[in-house]
Amino acid sequence: MISVADAYSIVLNNSLVLPTEEIPLVQAAGRVLREPLTADRDLPPFDRVSMDGIAIAYQTWSKGQRQFRVAGAQFAGQPGQTLADETACLEVMTGAMLPAGTDTVIRYEDVQITDGVAQIRIDEIKPGQNVHHRATDRKQYEELVPIGTRLGPPEMAVAASVGKATVSVSKLPRIALISTGDELVDVAATPQPYQIRRSNTYLLQTVLQSVGAETVLLHLPDEADTMETDLKALLTDFDALVLSGGVSAGKADFVPGVMQRLGVRQQFHQVAQRPGKPLWFGTSDAGKVVFGLPGNPVSTFLCAYRYLLPWLRASLGLPVAQPSVVRLKRAISFAPKLTYFLPVSLSVSADGIWQAEPLPGSGSADYANLLRCDGFMELPPDRSEFKEGEAFPVYTFR
Ligand SMILES: Nc1nc2c(c(=O)[nH]1)N[C@H]1C(S)=C(S)[C@@H](COP(=O)(O)OP(=O)(O)OC[C@H]3O[C@@H](n4cnc5c(N)ncnc54)[C@H](O)[C@@H]3O)O[C@H]1N2
Ligand code: MOO
Ligand SMILES: [Mg+2]
16 A cells, blocks of 8 residues: 555556647637747737827927827727827727827816817826837747646637637547446436446546546446456557556456556555545556546545646646645544545635535445535544644545
């Protein structure tokens, strides 16, 4: 049995090397960049009017002039005009180029325009006010978004603004999510008293889609020969297989044996943790990766969050997310010499401190308990008493 830290490092050392693909920007939300995004022009690319109003030369104002003849109007989307007469003004709209010969914009709210003359109704203005000057945000050729960034809303907007109609991203891994077990029936079926509906693959699909993967949901019976035939084909078709169930000590737990016959090398089996002790992990010479997650739903979930998700992030070229460190809201005991992943609900105290309420539930089959939780707190194996106020890492799933 190996430690959580050793299991984690073995898993990360076996992340996939995914190829790059060029895809239309409109399909790229949530994907991971394999090229940096750079500014093709200054941001903003010209001195941009930021309020609707009039543009003047500040110098004219500073000499005491308060009435300006309106010489014309500069709209957004028009080439830049020039104010030839510095004692006049131009009406300007938000998003327009600041006309040459002007440097300052006064809002319509602060002027009164009558018979083509603008009377300024405020006593103070600042030179350059209401102008978003060229290159104040970023300079041309500056890197805006580095390689390895997931394209969220701001990154998508920046990609569009710099003209990336297509972007180079990590190809999504193809991952088969496979439940095993003769007691499990389809979500649409009415179970017999000795059956339950399979839920783990839905959970796994949700976990993986939060980062990005092409997934299919499959089911295999507790029958070693059928499993071997089907898994052999799946190992050819997919980059990785994620199985749930069939990895413990029961007489129908065939996953480790079948994998061995298929030439998938066991990297570890059993981790000193609860839940999820029977976790199995293996790799093939062809570069395929197999996660044998323990079948109890809370174990499947914890292992998916603690091992599978970081592995997926690393495979896509994303940095591995770090847990937050949070204080226990009340003391908790856990005697076995195992790392204990305690389900917790997070809240903020009146004085602004994050705190974790332990919600152990009734064990690793109690998935309903997770509905009121936000994450798992990782408590070290070398202690059994954990005091109120002590802080430990929390892997959040909300
Ligand atoms: N003698 C021992 N028995 C068990 C041990 C052990 O060390 N010695 N470990 C226990 C632990 S810890 C866990 S966790 C489970 C892991 O079992 P398996 O991975 O072999 O999974 P199964 O036996 O197939 O199923 C366990 C449990 O989970 C339910 N399950 C499975 N798949 C799904 C699914 N897709 N959706 C919903 N529920 C699922 C299944 O019905 C079982 O109740 O072994 C302990 N036993
Ligand atoms: O993963 Mo098992 O929970 O430790 O039931
Ligand atoms: Mg079992």
